[in-house]
Amino acid sequence: MSTGNEPAGQAGQRAQQFAKSTFDHLNTGAFWVDRQGRFVEVNAAASRLLGYTRAELLQMTVHEVDLEFPAADLDRRWNEIQARGSVLFEARHRTKDGHVVDVEVHAHYLCLDGAEFICGLVRDIAASKKVEDALRLSQDRFRLMIESIPMLAWQCNAKGEAEYCNHRWYDYTGAGPEKTLGDMWQKALHPDDEQRIARETVRTAQTSDPYDVEYRLRRHDGQYRWHLARALPVRDATGKVIMWVGCAADVEDQKRAEAALRQSAADLERQVQDRTATLQRLANDLRREVTQRNRVELQLLEISEREQRRIGQELHDSLGQLLAAVRFLSANLHHQLAATKHHTTPMAMRVHDELGTAIEQLRSVARGLHPVRQEPEGLTAALTELAHSTAKLFRIPCRFHCPAPVLLTDETAAAHLYRIAQEAVANAVKHARARQIVIELKHTGKTLSLHVHDDGCGLPARARRTAGLGLSIMKYRAKVIGATLSIRSVAKRGTVITCRWTPTPDRPRGRSRPR
Numbered sequence: 001m002s003t004g005n006e007p008a009g010q011a012g013q014r015a016q017q018f019a020k021s022t023f024d025h026l027n028t029g030a031f032w033v034d035r036q037g038r039f040v041e042v043n044a045a046a047s048r049l050l051g052y053t054r055a056e057l058l059q060m061t062v063h064e065v066d067l068e069f070p071a072a073d074l075d076r077r078w079n080e081i082q083a084r085g086s087v088l089f090e091a092r093h094r095t096k097d098g099h100v101v102d103v104e105v106h107a108h109y110l111c112l113d114g115a116e117f118i119c120g121l122v123r124d125i126a127a128s129k130k131v132e133d134a135l136r137l138s139q140d141r142f143r144l145m146i147e148s149i150p151m152l153a154w155q156c157n158a159k160g161e162a163e164y165c166n167h168r169w170y171d172y173t174g175a176g177p178e179k180t181l182g183d184m185w186q187k188a189l190h191p192d193d194e195q196r197i198a199r200e201t202v203r204t205a206q207t208s209d210p211y212d213v214e215y216r217l218r219r220h221d222g223q224y225r226w227h228l229a230r231a232l233p234v235r236d237a238t239g240k241v242i243m244w245v246g247c248a249a250d251v252e253d254q255k256r257a258e259a260a261l262r263q264s265a266a267d268l269e270r271q272v273q274d275r276t277a278t279l280q281r282l283a284n285d286l287r288r289e290v291t292q293r294n295r296v297e298l299q300l301l302e303i304s305e306r307e308q309r310r311i312g313q314e315l316h317d318s319l320g321q322l323l324a325a326v327r328f329l330s331a332n333l334h335h336q337l338a339a340t341k342h343h344t345t346p347m348a349m350r351v352h353d354e355l356g357t358a359i360e361q362l363r364s365v366a367r368g369l370h371p372v373r374q375e376p377e378g379l380t381a382a383l384t385e386l387a388h389s390t391a392k393l394f395r396i397p398c399r400f401h402c403p404a405p406v407l408l409t410d411e412t413a414a415a416h417l418y419r420i421a422q423e424a425v426a427n428a429v430k431h432a433r434a435r436q437i438v439i440e441l442k443h444t445g446k447t448l449s450l451h452v453h454d455d456g457c458g459l460p461a462r463a464r465r466t467a468g469l470g471l472s473i474m475k476y477r478a479k480v481i482g483a484t485l486s487i488r489s490v491a492k493r494g495t496v497i498t499c500r501w502t503p504t505p506d507r508p509r510g511r512s513r514p515r
Helices: 008-024 044-050 071-084 126-148 167-173 184-188 194-207 252-340 345-369 378-394 411-430 461-466 468-480
Strands: 029-033 039-042 086-094 100-112 115-124 152-157 162-165 211-218 224-235 241-250 398-401 437-444 447-454 484-490 494-501
Touching (some): 044 115, 071 100, 152 224, 162 184, 167 211, 224 252, 378 437, 411 468, 411 494, 468 484
Parallel strands (some): 398 437
Antiparallel strands (some): 086 100, 152 162, 447 494, 484 494
């Protein structure tokens, strides 16, 4: 700044120093280029941006820095800037280490004392371009998502005016953007719905409540169909609503189905009332049929038990003895071959061993078919074998406990009690995942009690459904012999199945009391 008494030369020199100081201290890169494209002046910010020293840049041309500004294009670009006075454009500058920087250049034409210059202000826009690219990618993803959903979708401004609709909207309504955007989309509503939807649009725009309405929308063929429309507000960092995004689903078929369902329910109610009397008459007939079926089921169950006993006995007595005889012969054959050191001696021994395995498997099958022997100790022996085979087969500790001898002469009751214990053990292994099982048989006075308890996870509802048939058979077997069956299951504490049986004088067998 000059004073009134300062000579003009000194004032000019001071002004130049002031301008140069300001030029050098700008945070924005700045440079001067002459008519040949040479740098005639650069500031410190431009040097930092490009990585060159000021002296290096003053020996270079703008074409060596700007990748999109070849020397052949200098006259055209110069004339354009000169004609317009200033031009704002984006460019890509190469730094000294070879990196490329996205920049924004604000170029100005200057003519000083007959000399022409271009003064450029350069700003690094790499960060802003990343933001723009990210925003553009986000917008592209949003549009792709809007276009891909199988519903009518749109984007509105904060006032609820449509700014964008997906192609499904245009395909459905048959109306182009000129008849859709803004508030024109409401023209596609049913006349009876227009005012209601207009009020709701204004209300939600004012309150920012979620937009959730149903309306009838005209299809391209002129048919109106019900739609369920929902939209949510999009807010900026301050919480202000900047737009709405929504979609609409065609629910015409659903509404028709609901109406048909209501009519069907009414018709069904009338049919139920008509059928009630008929069902009441059939109930008595059904009870009689059930009673008869129970008698037949009992007979079939008894026949099945007898057939299993017969087959098991025949397997044991006939095929079992035959296999034993063959095994004896194979042993003799092995000894004879061994004496002569015949090369088939190992094969004979293998046949002998395989026959032993087959006999053991046959006996196991026979015991399964006829587990309870026809003798007073038969039930106790069968339960002992059940515990032993369970422990051996599943490698789970399973023991049979009988504090005092139990002698049971009722073969039918003994068979049913065994099958109940067998099913209870199977449930403990398959469903309760038991680590230990105890089978207990005892009597108090005339009552015989069978307990099967385990330390598994209990019998949840899912397992009850899966094992439903087994439980039903257990209850049925208890009912057949006049016993009671109870199941007590506690999660993570195990299950206890108890069957209590007291012989009655009217049972067909005379000797059926435990002793």
